[in-house]
Amino acid sequence: MSPLDMSPDLDPRDRGGEQQPLLIVRDLRRHFPIKGAGGRAVKAVDGVSFDVRKGEILGVVGESGCGKSTLARLLLHLIRPDAGELVFDGDQVDAPRGITVAALRRQAQMVFQDSYSSLNPRMPVRDSVAFGPFVQGEPKAKAREIARDMLAKVGLNPDQFGPRYPHELSGGQKQRVNVARALATNPRMVILDEPVSALDKSVEAQVLNLLRALKRQFNLTYVFISHDMNVVRYISDRVLVMYLGKIVELGPVDEIFSHPRHPYTRALLASRPSMDPARRMEEPPVTGDPPNPIDPPSGCRFRTRCAYSEPLCATSEPALSAMGGGHIAACHMLDPASGHSAAGAMS
Amino acid sequence: MSQTVVFPGSAVSPHEDQAAPETRIRSYWQSVGYRLRHDKATVFFGTMVLLIVLSAVLAPWLAPFDPYKESIIGRLKPMGWRGHLLGTDELGRDMLSRLLYGGRVSLLMGIVPVIFATCAGGALGVIAGFMGGKVNTGIMRTMDVFYAFPSVLLAVAISGAMGGGMSNGMLALTLVFIPPMCRVAETATTQVRALDFIEAARATGAGTMTIVRHHVLGNVLGPVFIYASSLVSVSILLASGLSFLGLGVRPPTADWGLMLSTLRQSIYVVPVVCALPGVAIFITSICFNLVSDGLRQAMDVRM
Numbered sequence: 112m113s114p115l116d117m118s119p120d121l122d123p124r125d126r127g128g129e130q131q132p133l134l135i136v137r138d139l140r141r142h143f144p145i146k147g148a149g150g151r152a153v154k155a156v157d158g159v160s161f162d163v164r165k166g167e168i169l170g171v172v173g174e175s176g177c178g179k180s181t182l183a184r185l186l187l188h189l190i191r192p193d194a195g196e197l198v199f200d201g202d203q204v205d206a207p208r209g210i211t212v213a214a215l216r217r218q219a220q221m222v223f224q225d226s227y228s229s230l231n232p233r234m235p236v237r238d239s240v241a242f243g244p245f246v247q248g249e250p251k252a253k254a255r256e257i258a259r260d261m262l263a264k265v266g267l268n269p270d271q272f273g274p275r276y277p278h279e280l281s282g283g284q285k286q287r288v289n290v291a292r293a294l295a296t297n298p299r300m301v302i303l304d305e306p307v308s309a310l311d312k313s314v315e316a317q318v319l320n321l322l323r324a325l326k327r328q329f330n331l332t333y334v335f336i337s338h339d340m341n342v343v344r345y346i347s348d349r350v351l352v353m354y355l356g357k358i359v360e361l362g363p364v365d366e367i368f369s370h371p372r373h374p375y376t377r378a379l380l381a382s383r384p385s386m387d388p389a390r391r392m393e394e395p396p397v398t399g400d401p402p403n404p405i406d407p408p409s410g411c412r413f414r415t416r417c418a419y420s421e422p423l424c425a426t427s428e429p430a431l432s433a434m435g436g437g438h439i440a441a442c443h444m445l446d447p448a449s450g451h452s453a454a455g456a457m458s
Numbered sequence: 459m460s461q462t463v464v465f466p467g468s469a470v471s472p473h474e475d476q477a478a479p480e481t482r483i484r485s486y487w488q489s490v491g492y493r494l495r496h497d498k499a500t501v502f503f504g505t506m507v508l509l510i511v512l513s514a515v516l517a518p519w520l521a522p523f524d525p526y527k528e529s530i531i532g533r534l535k536p537m538g539w540r541g542h543l544l545g546t547d548e549l550g551r552d553m554l555s556r557l558l559y560g561g562r563v564s565l566l567m568g569i570v571p572v573i574f575a576t577c578a579g580g581a582l583g584v585i586a587g588f589m590g591g592k593v594n595t596g597i598m599r600t601m602d603v604f605y606a607f608p609s610v611l612l613a614v615a616i617s618g619a620m621g622g623g624m625s626n627g628m629l630a631l632t633l634v635f636i637p638p639m640c641r642v643a644e645t646a647t648t649q650v651r652a653l654d655f656i657e658a659a660r661a662t663g664a665g666t667m668t669i670v671r672h673h674v675l676g677n678v679l680g681p682v683f684i685y686a687s688s689l690v691s692v693s694i695l696l697a698s699g700l701s702f703l704g705l706g707v708r709p710p711t712a713d714w715g716l717m718l719s720t721l722r723q724s725i726y727v728v729p730v731v732c733a734l735p736g737v738a739i740f741i742t743s744i745c746f747n748l749v750s751d752g753l754r755q756a757m758d759v760r761m
Binding site for chain 1: 485486653654655657658659660661662663664668672673676677
């Protein structure tokens, strides 16, 4: 049986069963040291823990520079983490008794934001798609066959588009090729780093629908990174909100959008342009730029832009507290014992 | 997002992209070839280069006289004297034959160092560019040391230190060309390395060598090739200069630079004949230069 027409329920690679998260991320950390800054570093991802459940789409949102893309690359070890661990389907990655990074990359793939620079300009797109299977040990002819098959699956006629070069394709077509390339090695998890941000709205919708259909067809798990709240709401099962390298809120998509707990999430939601003139902004929108991730604010990192900031927020860092239904958020106002004047009022 | 349509059960969504017009698909090199063929100047000078190379290769059959046959009475004769179409030099040797044979040495000195420098400098540049960090610093700063000297001075110094002769001259020229070639390759590689498709290739689990072979070399080859073709004329000039200074080919070997050097005392006797080697150098290097320019234009496809 070809791995491409495998039935969704019978993945022989599933080791832990349905309850075992596909990916467990624990205290992942990556700081980029700055040259000549006396050991100071950009704290791109600063202690992030979450699970990715089997078969779900986990949306990751946040402003530019909050560490989303670094997180994506850390999940595939394209950037080495400074600390923390990844557990893929029960096996720790890059650990003595776990699986190797190469083994992880056989089961997880990535789609990049820039559809242009993520394809080799001197390679026909079918060769770009065939490269993954070829590298992972398929003979050339078989790799080409997989590439043809995958191009057809993403809605591109392999005879017509396969021999073309990236500059001969539109943005949407290139992103389809990128999806085909990511799926050609038959992964279980795909990390999508802003896959539709560079596309215009109509093409964006097509690619999102394609991603949904492919997820069903191949029983995939997505980590979907975006800065667009609407896109995340459309596609995700759960949403993770990041701010300056940390998780501020995580929960089921409906919960996050109907009952956002963290002031940052509220502000993000409020800053969406509304189509309804009767619906006015009720929350104060986030203004200004995020603080410099080299020297993030003490205590709660959001306090410099938060309307509810109090002296307490500068001295102690709020922990992620559970609010039931798998919804967690990190804010002093959610913890009655924190001493914040609004504590308990929000929950 | 409310207006989006979901296509259930199928990954293939019908959309207007499918209706893209049927066009003939050319590979990169095919389109470069097409552009070259339709560039009249490049075709003309390319033909010239071909003729020059052919005349050098076929020198033994084309030369009307033995280039080393001296004649006491037939020294420094003007063009056309007793069948010597381009006259004779200070030892009575036939100029046309010597120019044909001299082309062999000059072209060899022009092309061989460039090939060696392209291989060595290109490899160093790709390594420096792809590895980055300390490796890059080590290689590129070493190259900068060579950069500090003017290329002519460096060539003279190296071949002066190692002694004259053709192979030493070639070695000197190779060493002179490695640093700039290395820099061109390093720049191109660094640019390519930062692109996402390299990261995507790493995400499939490909090793460094596989990535370099499949994804880097193809993108670095263009700029390196263009630069190498422009170096050929420089190399011919430098080689002639070395021979002129007595650091390159030894007499009595026919070589344009050397001929220019030995004939310069006779410039007032037969000025036209004495200028001939210089004319040959000039035409050859200009032809190579213009072909290189044409190549640069043809290969500068914004992709």
